Amino acid sequence: MALFMGIYSPPLPFPMQQPTSRVPSLHSGATQLPCFSTTLSSPVMMPPIQFTNRHRRSAILHCSASSVETATVEQRTKINTRRDVRNIAIVAHVDHGKTTLVDAMLRQAKVFRDNQVVKERIMDSNDLERERGITILSKNTSIFYKDTKINIIDTPGHSDFGGEVERVLNMVEGVLLVVDSVEGPMPQTRFVLKKALEFGHAVVVVVNKIDRPSARPDFVVNSTFELFIELNATDEQCDFQVIYASAIKGMAGLAPDGLADDLGPLFEAIVRCIPEPVIDKDGALQMLVSNIEYDEHKGRIAIGRLQAGMLEKGAEVKVCTPDESCRSAKISELFVFQNFSRTAVDYVDAGDICAVCGIDDILIGETIADKSRGKALPTIKIEEPTVKMAFSVNISPFVGREGKHVTSRKLRDRLYRELERNLAMKVEDGESADTFIVSGRGTLHITILIENMRREGYEFMVGPPKVINKRVNDELLEPFEIATVEVSEEYLGSVVELLGRRRGQMFDMQGAGNDGTVVVKYKIPTRGLIGLRNDILTASRGTAILNTVFDSYGPWAGDMSTREQGSLVAFEDGTTTSYALASSQERGQMFVEPGIDVYKGQIVGIHQRPGDLMLNVCKKKAATNVRSNKEQTVVLDTPLDYSLDHTNFLIYAVVLDTPLDYSLDDCIEYIQEDELVEVTPLSIRMCKNPKMAKKTK
Numbered sequence: 001m002a003l004f005m006g007i008y009s010p011p012l013p014f015p016m017q018q019p020t021s022r023v024p025s026l027h028s029g030a031t032q033l034p035c036f037s038t039t040l041s042s043p044v045m046m047p048p049i050q051f052t053n054r055h056r057r058s059a060i061l062h063c064s065a066s067s068v069e070t071a072t073v074e075q076r077t078k079i080n081t082r083r084d085v086r087n088i089a090i091v092a093h094v095d096h097g098k099t100t101l102v103d104a105m106l107r108q109a110k111v112f113r114d115n116q117v118v119k120e121r122i123m124d125s126n127d128l129e130r131e132r133g134i135t136i137l138s139k140n141t142s143i144f145y146k147d148t149k150i151n152i153i154d155t156p157g158h159s160d161f162g163g164e165v166e167r168v169l170n171m172v173e174g175v176l177l178v179v180d181s182v183e184g185p186m187p188q189t190r191f192v193l194k195k196a197l198e199f200g201h202a203v204v205v206v207v208n209k210i211d212r213p214s215a216r217p218d219f220v221v222n223s224t225f226e227l228f229i230e231l232n233a234t235d236e237q238c239d240f241q242v243i244y245a246s247a248i249k250g251m252a253g254l255a256p257d258g259l260a261d262d263l264g265p266l267f268e269a270i271v272r273c274i275p276e277p278v279i280d281k282d283g284a285l286q287m288l289v290s291n292i293e294y295d296e297h298k299g300r301i302a303i304g305r306l307q308a309g310m311l312e313k314g315a316e317v318k319v320c321t322p323d324e325s326c327r328s329a330k331i332s333e334l335f336v337f338q339n340f341s342r343t344a345v346d347y348v349d350a351g352d353i354c355a356v357c358g359i360d361d362i363l364i365g366e367t368i369a370d371k372s373r374g375k376a377l378p379t380i381k382i383e384e385p386t387v388k389m390a391f392s393v394n395i396s397p398f399v400g401r402e403g404k405h406v407t408s409r410k411l412r413d414r415l416y417r418e419l420e421r422n423l424a425m426k427v428e429d430g431e432s433a434d435t436f437i438v439s440g441r442g443t444l445h446i447t448i449l450i451e452n453m454r455r456e457g458y459e460f461m462v463g464p465p466k467v468i469n470k471r472v473n474d475e476l477l478e479p480f481e482i483a484t485v486e487v488s489e490e491y492l493g494s495v496v497e498l499l500g501r502r503r504g505q506m507f508d509m510q511g512a513g514n515d516g517t518v519v520v521k522y523k524i525p526t527r528g529l530i531g532l533r534n535d536i537l538t539a540s541r542g543t544a545i546l547n548t549v550f551d552s553y554g555p556w557a558g559d560m561s562t563r564e565q566g567s568l569v570a571f572e573d574g575t576t577t578s579y580a581l582a583s584s585q586e587r588g589q590m591f592v593e594p595g596i597d598v599y600k601g602q603i604v605g606i607h608q609r610p611g612d613l614m615l616n617v618c619k620k621k622a623a624t625n626v627r628s629n630k631e632q633t634v635v636l637d638t639p640l641d642y643s644l645d646h647t648n649f650l651i652y653a654v655v656l657d658t659p660l661d662y663s664l665d666d667c668i669e670y671i672q673e674d675e676l677v678e679v680t681p682l683s684i685r686m687c688k689n690p691k692m693a694k695k696t697k
């Protein structure tokens with residue numbers, strides 16, 4: 001194989017027959033390797049490496065899968081590739097260093113002017129993403145490495161944003177899979193890799209954070225390789241290139257102990273191992289719209305990779321829907337992605353990713369095609385939603401106090417507008433005029449919408465998430481997820497018990513390191529995950545880490561009980577008092593502190609027993625509040641009777657517990673069938689659903 005040529009070389013056929021017996025291919029290699037030089041640094045000669053089989057596999061740059069489809073002789077004469085362009089999606093499990101790596105790639109490609117102040121996490125550009133530290137929306141950027149333009153699409157890793165992932169994978173020929181050098185592949189790595197392999201894409205594995213003292217690159221490469229096999233990767237795909245990197249230091253190399261001073265080896269691997277985009281250079285114009293952005297002035301902007309022909313500013317085109325019906329349109333403006341911004345251009349050649357303005361009714365999945373000869377490309381396949389939630393107008397007595405948009409018309413318009421961009425989401429009108437059923441790929445998918453809406457000034461209520469079951473050949477199927485829990489041995493027993501009660505089936509258990517941490521993997525019904533995060537945190541005193549990812553539909557696993565405790569519910573409208581809370585907290589854990597406005601039916605705490613309990617949290621009896629050490633001590637007029645181990649005590653003063661501080665996600669996990677979460681721009685409250693009022697004690 002020509003290792004150091006500037007073009008993509010097709011891979012050598014992989015020799016193994018049985019998937020289980022596959023081992024990485026061995027290349028007879030030099031013991032002194034040139035580390036690829038870039039304009040970033042001068043060529044570096046790496047020191048001789050003592051090769052293990054694993055190192056041989058990674059220390060020589062070899063390339064893997066090609067997505068070039070088989071073509072007829074006639075087609076082949078017309079089909080060509082763009083040598084000067086690479087389109088890649090960059091994916092990682094949360095916190096494995098994707099954003100840091102992209103930051104470093106952009107910095108080293110001199111994307112910034114020398115005096116420009118650059119904030120971190122450049123690609124996580126929306127507030128919610130920065131706050132949660134996750135990628136929710138895919139984002140395009142590009143850099144130039146030598147003469148090659150590398151279009152990079154930052155891609156969410158969580159399966160709840162699978163719709164976004166599927167669209168992005170339509171625009172690229174390869175994937176940069178970033179894996180932490182200690183943790184190895186995690187559920188989100190698995191999810192995106194599965195999708196990328198299904199698309200037939202080439203994968204470059206970046207073992208990141210190699211600078212960590214506990215880095216275990218061999219283990220990580222082995223487990224990634226096993227994951228490829230498990231996901232039925234082709235032999236070519238299994239022969240992936242590994243790059244070791246320290247994104248934080250901006251260094252990469254072909255061996256864990258031989259990093260260059262910059263990311264040159266990574267750029268080089270992208271250019272050599274990610275196939276050039278295949279284009280139909282003389283074909284009629286065709287571009288599949290894979291993403292939509294909005295601009296206040298330009299309106300709807302369609303984004304996609306130009307498959308065939310040339311796109312020109314001002315051109316008259318056809319917009320074809322998947323069912324082959326077409327309408328006429330005109331391109332008003334045309335952009336390519338350069339660095340972080342869109343750069344206006346007069347024309348774009350096939351193979352590049354571009355943004356098109358002027359077609360106000362364009363939808364994702366439609367094809368922008370030649371005016372006379374154009375045909376629709378196969379549309380984007382998106383998996384079905386697995387979870388649904390009811391959105392309704394805010395019916396609490398506090399409606400309109402904090403939000404701008406409160407009517408059912410506004411709520412309806414906003415929800416249906418979401419569908420234009422969020423392909424994996426569905427919205428239907430509910431049973432009543434002011435209820436809408438929103439279905440998504442998981443609770444997080446819908447929670448992000450809720451969070452965005454409250455930031456936009458909406459007030460509304462949401463019901464508990466419900467999984468969407470299917471019936472196939474008269475058999476009831478429900479969605480299952482893979483749950484990975486990292487927990488210290490001490491709490492393993494309680495976590496295993498919790499997962500068992502929720503019908504989880506353990507299929508793997510491994511020690512993660514010297515610190516007594518165990519990693520257990522379960523297949524568990526999606527409905528078993530509702531409320532699980534809180535329960536696992538409680539069972540492990542806040543130490544366990546839970547990750548989940550959608551797996552597949554499977555036979556209904558049977559009944560299960562999730563939340564055992566009832567709610568403490570406010571008995572009347574009013575303002576909470578220390579006096580009332582002092583006795584209320586005897587009944588469970590409170591959500592409210594003194595001086596908070598509450599209304600009748602609001603959930604103010606978690607009952608320590610099953611069943612709900614009405615409480616008067618606004619009772620105003622003479623009581624003296626004494627503040628000490630930030631805790632609130634309530635001196636009681638009437639001492640409380642308290643019994644412990646058959647001994648009775650009289651309590652004269654009570655220290656108020658710090659109330660539970662539940663986030664939006666926690667509240668959504670907490671509520672039961674007859675409960676709602678009230679969402680406003682400033683508050684998140686929970687209440688009993690007045691339409692489903694049942695007798696509380």
Ligand code: GDP
Nearest residue numbers: 092094095096097098099100208209246247248
């Ligand atoms: P993302 O969620 O995949 O985008 O991960 P981030 O880029 O936000 O990184 C998560 C954390 O890992 C941050 O605290 C980074 O500073 C840290 N990190 C990223 N790359 C490296 C690396 O190469 N070495 C070390 N030691 N830490 C890193």
